[in-house]
Amino acid sequence: MVFDITILGSNSASFAFGRHQTAQIVNHNHHLFLIDCGEGTQIQMLRYRIRLNRINHIFISHLHGDHYLGLLGLLSTMHLQGRRNPLFLYGPPGLAEIITLQFQISDTRLNYHIDFKELETERSYQILETDTLTVQTLPLDHRIACCGFLFKEKPKKRRLLRDKLPHGLPPVHLNALKRGEDVKDEAGNVVVRSEEVTLPPRPSRGYAYCSDTRYNERLIPLIRNVDLLYHESTFTNEYAERAAVTYHSTAQQAAEIAQRAEVGRLILGHYSSRYRDLTTFEQEAREVFANSFLSSEGATIPIGELTNESD
Ligand SMILES: [Zn+2]
Ligand SMILES: [Zn+2]
Structure with a gap:
């Protein structure tokens, strides 16, 4: 059963060195979920051949522009493409107001329904359950209300x-x-x-998305043993102080969370635009947690082991 992520944007605040603002696709058994939607996300989806209308659930971590400014364009294009299926849009308080006001002023009546799901960002709780998967929030420590998302496969059946x-x-x-x-x-x-x-069931895999946050030990028990962790790493050690002041993390802090939570693999991202070369991020993370990797635009990263379709 397919379970992977595709990085559409790996950068923070602004477009730099070919890197886009934050967005990624989670594919579970060919159901696509979008997490965050920085400016230009729909262009990236076009580039990597991801069909907009296959997405029924969009999760927005917080309302800093680099995580949601692409949303209005994306929602408009879905409308122009004749979407009919309802869209479930999860985000912190204020998101529904922003979207509704913009469509109201432009007198746009969407031909599909947006079901807004306002998130509480202070606690971890389940926000979605499908036949095979659950999604729950992960409280993050950022300047404004912000949460990550934990995707977990439900226990599977034995294999004939x-x-x-x-x-x-x-x-x-x-x-x-x-x-x-x-x-x-x-x-x-x-x-x-x-x-x-x-045969016994295949193990249930898990993916944790944590952006944006400063070093936050509260995450550790919530994401323990996930197969894949995406954790923001806006800065290298050189700017550790700046990371603390701006409520962001260094690559090494991300690695420390990964190591203490005993995750399978760590993917770094949300790089500051001040960096052209990213090798220091990977080096510094690997000093703490060897299984650390850089994210990059267009990369598809499997979650846990690949398994046959029928399992
Ligand atoms: Zn950000
Ligand atoms: Zn932010």
Whole structure:
């Protein structure tokens, strides 16, 4: 089952050195979710062939421009492309007002419905549940209300060993075996034992998105053991003081969170426009957490191990 992220923008405040403002796509089993929507996000989606109307859920972490200024253009294009499906838009208080006012003044009546979901950013709680996935908020420590997002796969079913199955079992029995239940005859005798014809479920994978925040230990228990962590790293050690004052993190602080939370891999991003070369970010992070990598525009990064479609 596909579970990955595609980076559309890896930079902070402004466009620099080919790097765009923050935005990324989460693809879970071909359902696409957009996280943050900096200016130019729809251009990036065009570039990387991501179809706008496959997105039904957009998550905005906070209302600094580099995380949402692309939203109005994107919502307008969805309208022009004839979207009919409702769109679920999650964001901190104020987002609904901003969007509604702009469409109101331009007398734009969208041909689809936007379902605004106002987020509380002070606590962690579940905001979305699908058949296979949950999404919950992660409180972040920033200058204004801000939260990250934790995507977690639900527990999976056991996997059938086709060559060990007796012929002709009806779907109801196959489903029971996948749930770990044995198949019994009318007298209650076990006919097929689940353990003998199935493998344990694949592990449930998790992805945590944390931007923007200063070093925040409260995150550690919430993101423990996730397969992939994206954590902002606006500055290198040289500007550690500036990071603290502006409520941002250094690459090394991001790595410290990753290391203490024992995550699988760390992806850095939200770089300050003052840096042309980013190698110091990776170097400084790896001193603390070896499995640290830079994000870059257009990169698709798998979450955990790749598994077959049917699992
Ligand atoms: Zn930002
Ligand atoms: Zn910010």
